[in-house]
Amino acid sequence: MQDQGSPSKRATAHDIATAAGVSRGTVSRALNGGYVSAAARAAIAAAIADLGYAPNTAARSLVMQRSQAVGFLVLEPHTLLLEDPNIGAIMLGANAVLSAADYQMVNLVVDSAKDTERITKYLGGRFVDGAIIVSARADDPITRVVAELALPATFVGHPPNLQQGVPFVGIDNVGSARAITERLVATGRQRIGMIAAAVDRDSGTDRLTGFQQALADRFDPRLVAQVPFYDYTSGMEGMRTLLERDPRIDGVFAASDVVAAGALQVLREAGRAVPADVGVVGFDDSPWALRTTPPLSTVHQPAKDIGARAAELVLRQLKGQQVEATGVFLPTPVVWRASA
Template identity: 60%
Template sequence: MASEDRRRRATVNDVAVEAGVSRGTVSRVLNGKRYVSSESRAAIDAAIAKVGFVPNGAARSLVMQRSQAVGLIVHEPSSLFIEDPNIGSILLGANEALSEADYQMACLIADSSRDISRLSNYLSGGLIDGVIIVSAREGDAITRAVSRLDLPTAFVGHPRDIGNAAYVAIDNQTAAQAITSRLASTGRRRIGMIAAALDRDSGADRLAGFRAALGNDFDPALVESVPLYSYRDGQEGMRALLQRAPDIDGVFASSDALAAGALEVLHLAGRRVPEDIGIVGFDDSSWAMRCDPPLSTVQQPATSLGRAAAEAVLRQIRGEAPMQNAQMLECPIVWRNSA
């Protein structure tokens, strides 16, 4: 009999008896409701600790009609999910904010059309209360799905077709213009760009900033477009630029991973950096300090982007008025020895 008592899970009734309050009062405290005195709350907290009560998460979700989970959807190939430190930092920032609010984070990767179809079905199942979307493109099927389901949503980045949905971003165009101008001020005259991800706002805006910085000196032949913000694409982009324009003396790579790949190609080609050619990146990620020389770049506050996006979703879930639908975070230039 004693063994059975030890195995029996403590219930709300046990807490109520121990605290000397009604079961309804215990339920109000467990569900975060108001109108419970501080004395009763203290008694209930003490009773929970004494009887070893563990809330039934599934039952609580049914009562509150919430799953206590938020999905973070990364619309990138799985290889880039592992390679790109910005994605990891966004994830950590979001998880930190969600954890503080007692929410779980479900990390979801949209790597293929099959993934997108599967995720669309998953989102409609009521298993998550809201979503954070990273790397959405215009016309994205995931964007259409969350809009149709009316899920609380925040984007990291600003696709142009999300209407009034909440988003957290940086000013990619202004930052790219500023670092390209800084590169040009070092005396470079033949400046090219490895431009990635032109199918989403970050890539297109960085190209626009590069073009604006150069003005009449912009030469479209010195822009090499690549699919992803990846080390391998940086290598391939730099090889193509060197073959097409061997007199190139400056490069803006639209991510640090691209710049790191480009630097390896330059070293193998016998080009001295920064003496023969200056190179700058974008992100100030761990790639920047792995480079030789260390990379001049734009500091992207990836952890803060993730946290701010999570907080925006939580406000929507709680039915609170948004602080603002659009949040733009600062992204200063960090100047090092690569240019």
């Protein structure tokens, strides 16, 4: 009799076969989706429930040379991962698709050179079968590692040095930024500035390009405040810079909703009414857009759908299927609210 304090013995497929009165091969076929009779399948299910059997996924992974895991790599500071609901929504969308396919999602945050070194070794050890990469910058070392390992991967966004044929899922940041800036111009604003975040990656650069295209000859480079991150603090810093450069500013395009929320805080402190004195628009249509006072005009970014499509593309590669070589772009309608 087993001691009460000792760990319980793990039930095996042999134990299941004995309890169900079938062969071990029949148990193996049932567990792996093969054909067995209805009576045998019912007996096996009853034995599994009775013995508390759980398949040895580590052993199965060793045999199949698959981990049944996909890495979700966020190339952003740890604090931004918690503050930016857009990243969270992408992650949830990806996890839903991977979970339905019986894959585990492994979250990996790359915030430093040490993180890069550690995760490079992790990827090289094949602890994940594929990867979804968010916020890669130009010449990012993780991008090179993924290419060198020939790791099935999908990028969210399109870093400039992404190899041809590597799949990505994204949005038309240039066109979307141009559309909402044109809408802001149509309200009659004369001095329009931008808080341009994260211009070291494609989304930030493209949104700045769209803003410049919309203003054309009216574009004033002095009214662009570049900030490092899509976060609240950056929005506050950028708005202060714009007010210092031109106190007459009457319109602001913030590169994300959370950046816009920080800008609104500074405008309140400066006694500037929104939208009466300054019209403000953002980007993402995240929960931040409805938390602000007034609610924020913005661009709707389908973050969950982006994550889901990225996961689907990784799974297709793992099955050896063809994927879109030119990338997938999802629609981004303008959502107009009271802030402008």
